[in-house]
Amino acid sequence: MxxxxxxxxxxxxxxxxxxxxxxxxxxxxxxxxxxxxxxxxxxxxxxxxxxxxxxxxxxxxxxxxxxxxxxxxxEIESEPPRRVPAGSQQVWYDASVGFTRRSVSPPHPGLRGEVVECTLDPGATISCENPPVPGVEQHVWVREGVAGITVDGSTHTLGPGDCLRFRLDGPSRFHCPGPERTRYVLMIVMP
Missing domain, CATH: 1.10.260.40 (lambda repressor-like DNA-binding domains)
Incomplete structure (x- = not known):
């Protein structure tokens, strides 16, 4: 941090x-x-x-x-490097929700993908009414705990090692039912 x-x-x-x-x-x-x-x-x-x-x-x-x-x-950082050492990966924490977001492979000019590691505390929920970019492709790979992910009105329960992949065109919801925190990797591919 x-x-x-x-x-x-x-x-x-x-x-x-x-x-x-x-x-x-x-x-x-x-x-x-x-x-x-x-x-x-x-x-x-x-x-x-x-x-x-x-x-x-x-x-x-x-x-x-x-x-x-x-x-x-x-965009608030200087020119993103090709190599992203662990110590320089930007970490953002929202204490009001219990959500941590580490930009493992941040967006870069000329590249369409990025990799983000996220952690939700037990009981935490992140909801988005609309995708930031319609049609963005997402792959969610759960590493620890359990995640309830709602996309297109369908809720999917994922455990360690499970992956959910989709194109995001509407609301989404990520929830950690507990009792342990949920750690997942989010891969984002721009359309």
Whole structure:
């Protein structure tokens, strides 16, 4: 995990990137609020770096901007390297949900795929109303624990070693029923 100063720097870069994306799209805070369902004041505080976004709110923003979360988080880093040493893999934690996300192989210009390692604490749920990019291909490989994954209205229960693969065109939900945490690898392939 990052120390406090590194986290503050990443948070301030994320805030600046979110503000620049809104400006690039020519949207007011009210327009972005209408697209994401997030309040105008929350969006303003996030863009000023006064509030760190939750996984759910960041997911809504990614959907509005047509980006995966990994791609957005990579955009706040300098040019991504070809080799990604374990110690430099970006880790993001949402304490409000109990969700940890490590960008093992971040998005890179000219490449369509990325690899993310995720951990859900017992009882944790991550839901997305819409895919950040319609038709994005995902492969979920459970490494520890049990995951309940809902895609296209169907729920799949996966245990260690199980893999679920799909194209994401609608809402999705990842849930850790417990009693142990769930650790899974998510492979994302852009359309």
């Amino acid at each position: 990052r120390d406090g100063s590194e986290a503050e720097t990443a948070d301030s870069r994320l805030a600046a990137r979110l503000a620049s994306l809104r400006a690039e799209h020519g949207w007011s805070l009210d327009e972005l609020s209408g697209l994401t369902g997030l309040s105008r004041s929350t969006l303003s505080r996030v863009e000023r770096g006064e509030l760190s976004p939750t996984a759910a709110s960041l997911g809504r923003l990614c959907t509005a901007y047509g980006r995966t979360m990994s791609r957005l988080l990579t």
